[in-house]
Amino acid sequence: MDSLPIVTRELRLASRRARTYWLRGGLTLVVSVYVLGLLSPSFRGVISPAVTGRALFQFIGGAAFFLCLMSGAFVTADALSEEKREGTMGLLFLTVLRGYDVVFSKLVAKTLNPFYALIAVLPLVSLPILFGGVTPGEFVRLSFVLMNTLFFSAAVGLGISSISTQGRRACLGTLTMLGAVSGLPWLFDFLAGSSAGSRALMAFSPVHAWYLIDEKHYQAGAAGFFSCLGTTHLLAWAALAAACFATPRTWKDFAPNPNQALWQHRWRRWTLGAEAHQRAMRLRWLNINPVLWLARRERHRRAFFWGFLALYFMLWLLCYCFLPKAWATSEGILVTGTLLHLVLKLWLAMEASRRLATEKRDGVLELLLVTPLEVSDILKGLVIGMKRQFLLPFIVVAGIDVLLLLFGLSHSAKSAALPLFFLAGMGLFAADAFSLTWVGLWEGLSARGGSQAFLRTILQVLVLPSLLFVGIGGVISVSGSGSLEPLIACWFAVGYLTDLVLCLVTTARLTERFRSAATGVSEPRQERFRLQWRFWQWFRIKQQAGLDPLAADFSLFSDP
Amino acid sequence: MEAIPKRIMPPETRIAVIEDSLRCYVYSWLSLVPILGSVFAVLALRRYSMASMRSAGYWNPAVPYARAGSFIGGIGGLLSAFEFGGLMLLLWTSQG
Numbered sequence: 001m002d003s004l005p006i007v008t009r010e011l012r013l014a015s016r017r018a019r020t021y022w023l024r025g026g027l028t029l030v031v032s033v034y035v036l037g038l039l040s041p042s043f044r045g046v047i048s049p050a051v052t053g054r055a056l057f058q059f060i061g062g063a064a065f066f067l068c069l070m071s072g073a074f075v076t077a078d079a080l081s082e083e084k085r086e087g088t089m090g091l092l093f094l095t096v097l098r099g100y101d102v103v104f105s106k107l108v109a110k111t112l113n114p115f116y117a118l119i120a121v122l123p124l125v126s127l128p129i130l131f132g133g134v135t136p137g138e139f140v141r142l143s144f145v146l147m148n149t150l151f152f153s154a155a156v157g158l159g160i161s162s163i164s165t166q167g168r169r170a171c172l173g174t175l176t177m178l179g180a181v182s183g184l185p186w187l188f189d190f191l192a193g194s195s196a197g198s199r200a201l202m203a204f205s206p207v208h209a210w211y212l213i214d215e216k217h218y219q220a221g222a223a224g225f226f227s228c229l230g231t232t233h234l235l236a237w238a239a240l241a242a243a244c245f246a247t248p249r250t251w252k253d254f255a256p257n258p259n260q261a262l263w264q265h266r267w268r269r270w271t272l273g274a275e276a277h278q279r280a281m282r283l284r285w286l287n288i289n290p291v292l293w294l295a296r297r298e299r300h301r302r303a304f305f306w307g308f309l310a311l312y313f314m315l316w317l318l319c320y321c322f323l324p325k326a327w328a329t330s331e332g333i334l335v336t337g338t339l340l341h342l343v344l345k346l347w348l349a350m351e352a353s354r355r356l357a358t359e360k361r362d363g364v365l366e367l368l369l370v371t372p373l374e375v376s377d378i379l380k381g382l383v384i385g386m387k388r389q390f391l392l393p394f395i396v397v398a399g400i401d402v403l404l405l406l407f408g409l410s411h412s413a414k415s416a417a418l419p420l421f422f423l424a425g426m427g428l429f430a431a432d433a434f435s436l437t438w439v440g441l442w443e444g445l446s447a448r449g450g451s452q453a454f455l456r457t458i459l460q461v462l463v464l465p466s467l468l469f470v471g472i473g474g475v476i477s478v479s480g481s482g483s484l485e486p487l488i489a490c491w492f493a494v495g496y497l498t499d500l501v502l503c504l505v506t507t508a509r510l511t512e513r514f515r516s517a518a519t520g521v522s523e524p525r526q527e528r529f530r531l532q533w534r535f536w537q538w539f540r541i542k543q544q545a546g547l548d549p550l551a552a553d554f555s556l557f558s559d560p
Numbered sequence: 561m562e563a564i565p566k567r568i569m570p571p572e573t574r575i576a577v578i579e580d581s582l583r584c585y586v587y588s589w590l591s592l593v594p595i596l597g598s599v600f601a602v603l604a605l606r607r608y609s610m611a612s613m614r615s616a617g618y619w620n621p622a623v624p625y626a627r628a629g630s631f632i633g634g635i636g637g638l639l640s641a642f643e644f645g646g647l648m649l650l651l652w653t654s655q656g
Contacts, residue, residue: 375617383613416652420645427641485649492645493638500634504627507609511616 006097006105014112023113028120031060034467035124038474053128059470060125061142064118065210068150069178071114072157077174078167078451079106079158080247085165089251099244103158107240111154118146141213141225148229149206152236153178159239162246167451168354181235182207199224203231271300291368291378295355295385305347305393312340330418333408337401337422341429344397345436345462348390352440353453355382356518360445365518375514379441386437394433401426417484424492428499435461435499442506445517465498569618580611581622584629591636595647598640604633 014020038056039049080102083089092102122143128134157174164170185201185208192198202208202224209232212218212225256264272278278297285293316336320327359365368378405422440457447453469491476486509517569577584607591601608630611620620626 376613376615379616380613416649419652420649423645423648489642489645492641496634496638496641500631500638504630504634507612508627511612514617 004101004104006101007108010105010109011112014109020113020116024116024120027117028124031121031124034471035060035127037471039127049131050133053131053133055133057125057128057134057138057142060121061146061213062210064121064125064146065149068114068118068146069153069182069206070175071111071150072153072155072178073171073174074451074455075114076106076110076154076157077161077164077170078449079110080161080243081164081167081170082449084251085167089247093248093251099247102247103162103240103243107154107158111150114150114154115147118150122146135215137218138213138215141218144229145206145209145213148209148233148236152206152232152239155236155239155243156181158243159246162243163250167449168350171451171454181205203227204235206232271298273299289377289381289384290373291381292384293381294359294364295382296388301351302389305344308343309393309396312343328407328411330408330415333404333411333418334421337404337425340397340400341425344390344393345429345432346458348386348433349436349440349457349461350454351389352386352437353444353447353457354450355385356441356444357447357450357453358444360518361449365445369515369518375511379510379514382441383437390433394429397429398426401429417488420485420488424488428492428495431496431499432461435502438503438506438510442510442517445510445514460502461499465495468498469494569615573614574618574621577611577615577620578622580607580614581620581626581629584608584611584633585625586629588629588632588636591633592639593636595640595643597636598644601633601637601640604629604636608633 035056038059039052080089083092083102089102125142126139129136129139156177157170160173160177161170164173182205185198185205188201189198205228209225209228212221212228218225273281281297282293285296316327319332356365359368401422405419408418408422436457439461440453443453443456443460444450447456472494473487473490476490584604587600587604587607591597591604593600608626611622611626615623
C-alpha cells in the first residue's frame with residue numbers, strides 16, 4: 001500500500017466516516033425485511049419454499065446486477081472530470097503522484113461503498129440455497145459476476161471520465177458505452193443468428209455472464225461463462241490502463257485550434273441562434289423574467305426530444321416488422337409505453353436537477369440573489385422554463401399512450417387490466433412529472449453537484465416507490481385472488497402518494513430555504529440540531545473513555 | 561452604517577397569499593366529493609402552488625391552511641382516481 005499513498009489515505013478516510021457503516025448496516029436491514037417479507041408465504045405454507053427461494057434469488061440477483069452495471073455511470077463517471085473542472089487535477093500532478101496513483105485512488109474511494117453494499121447483500125442472496133431452489137454453484141457464479149460487473153462498470157466510468165470535462169457528458173458517455181458493450185452482442189446475435197462470430201462477441205457482454213448463472217444455461221455452455229467473465233475482466237483492466245495513460249495528458253486547458261474553434265462557433269450558433277435572434281430574444285424575455293430567458297436560451301434541448309421520438313418510432317417499427325406476433329401482445333405494448341415514459345422521466349429529472357446545480361456552481365445564482373429579483377421570480381422563471389420545454393413532449397407522449405392502448409385493444413385479448421394499466425400509467429406520468437420537477441430543483445440547489453442531484457432525484461421519485469410497491473405488491477399478490485387489478489391500484493396509490501408527499505416537502509423547502517441553500521448557510525434550526533448531535537457524540541465518547549464529561553474540555557465545539 | 565432593510569412582503573401580495581391559502585383549504589374539502597372532486601383537487605393544488613410561489617422567501621401567515629389543503633386535496637384526487645377506475649372497470653365488466 002506504500003506504493004499507492006492516496007489509496008491508503010482514502011481507505012483511512014472511509015474507515016472514519018460514519019456513513020460507511022450506516023450504509024452497510026442500513027442496506028442489510030432493508031434487504032432482510034424484503035427477504036423475510038417475500039419468504040412469508042412459504043413460512044405459512046402457501047407457496048413451496050423452493051419456488052419462493054428461486055424467485056427471491058432471481059429478483060435480488062437481477063436488481064444487484066443492474067445496479068452494479070449502472071454504478072460506473074453514477075459513481076465513477078464524474079470522478080476525474082470533476083477534478084479537472086475544479087482545477088485540482090493540475091495541483092495533484094505538481095507533486096510526485098503519477099496517473100495510476102490518481103486513477104486507483106478514485107477507483108477505491110468511489111467504489112468502496114458500492115462494494116460494501118454488495119458484500120452486505122450477498123449473504124441474504126445465499127438464503128435460498130437452504131430452501132432448495134438454488135444450487136451453491138449458482139450462488140458462487142452470481143457472486144463472481146456481480147463483483148466482476150461492478151469492477152468493469154467502475155473501470156469504464158473512470159476511462160470515460162479521464163477524457164471528459166463535463167460531468168453530464170461523462171455520465172451519458174459511460175451509459176452509452178456500458179449499454180453498447182452489454183447490448184450490441186445480443187442485437188448482433190438476434191439479427192445474424194447464432195454463429196461462431198456472434199458467440200465470440202457474446203463474451204464481451206456482462207449480461208451474457210449473468211444469463212449463464214442459471215444451472216441449465218451453465219450446463220449447456222460452461223466454457224462460455226468463464227470466457228465471458230475473463231473477457232470483461234480484461235476489458236476493465238484495459239479501461240483502467242487507458243485512464244492511467246490519459247489522465248496526466250488531458251487535464252490541461254489548451255486554446256482550440258482554428259478547426260475546433262470553427263466547430264465550436266457553429267455549435268454555439270445552432271444552439272443559441274444567430275446574433276440578431278439572440279438580441280431579439282434577450283429584449284423580449286429579459287423584461288418578462290430574466291431566469292426564464294436563461295432557461296429557454298438553448299434551442300437544441302427541445303430538438304433532442306423529437307430526434308429521440310423519431311428513433312424510438314423507427315425501432316418500434318423494426319421490432320414490429322421482425323416480430324409482429326410477439327410485439328402486438330399486451331406485454332409488448334406495455335413495455336413500449338413504459339420505456340417511453342421512463343426515458344422522458346429521466347430526461348426531465350436530468351434537466352430539473354442540472355439547472356440550479358450548474359447555476360450554483362458557476363456563481364450565477366449568487367449574482368441573481370443580490371439583484372432586486374425575488375425568490376418567487378426565480379422559481380417562477382425556472383418552472384415556466386420547464387413547462388415550455390416539457391409540456392408539448394408530455395402531451396405527445398400522452399397521445400402516443402392513447403394510440404398504443406387502442407392498438408393493444410384491437411390486437412390482443414380483451415382484458416380490463418390493459419386499459420386500467422394505461423390509465424394508471426398516464427396518471428402517474430403526470431404526477432411524476434410534477435414531483436421530478438420540484439425534487440430536481442431542490443436537489444439541484446442542495447446537492448454537491450449535478451450528477452449527485454440527478455441520482456438523488458431518481459432515487460426519491462422513481463426508485464423509492466418501486467421498492468415500496470414490490471413489498472406491498474408481493475403481499476397483495478400472495479394473499480389476493482391473483483387478478484391484476486388490485487396490483488395496478490396499489491402501484492398507482494404508492495406512486496401517487498410518494499409524489500404528493502415529495503411535492504409538498506420540496507415546495508416548502510424551496511420557498512422557505514432557497515437563499516440559505518443557495519449560499520450554503522445552515523438554517524438556525526439545522527444548526528441547533530447539529531450542535532445537539534455533536535454534544536451527544538462528545539458526551540458518549542467521554543463516557544466510554546471513563547472520564548467525567550463535565551470535567552472535560554469543550555474542544556469538540558470549536559471549529560477545526 | 562445603515563441597517564440592512566428588512567424584507568417585507570407587500571400588503572397586496574400578502575392578502576393574495578392568504579386568500580389563495582384559504583381557497584386551497586376550502587377546495588380541498590370539496591375534493592372529497594366522489595369523482596367530481598377531482599376538479600376541486602386540481603384547483604386546490606393549483607391554489608397551493610400559487611400561494612407557495614407568491615410567498616417564496618417570505619412568511620405566509622396562512623401556511624397551515626395551505627399545507628393541510630394541499631394534502632387533503634391530494635388525497636381527494638387519489639380517491640377520485642380510484643372511483644373513476646372502479647367505474648371504468650364496472651362499465652367494462654358489464655359490457656362483457
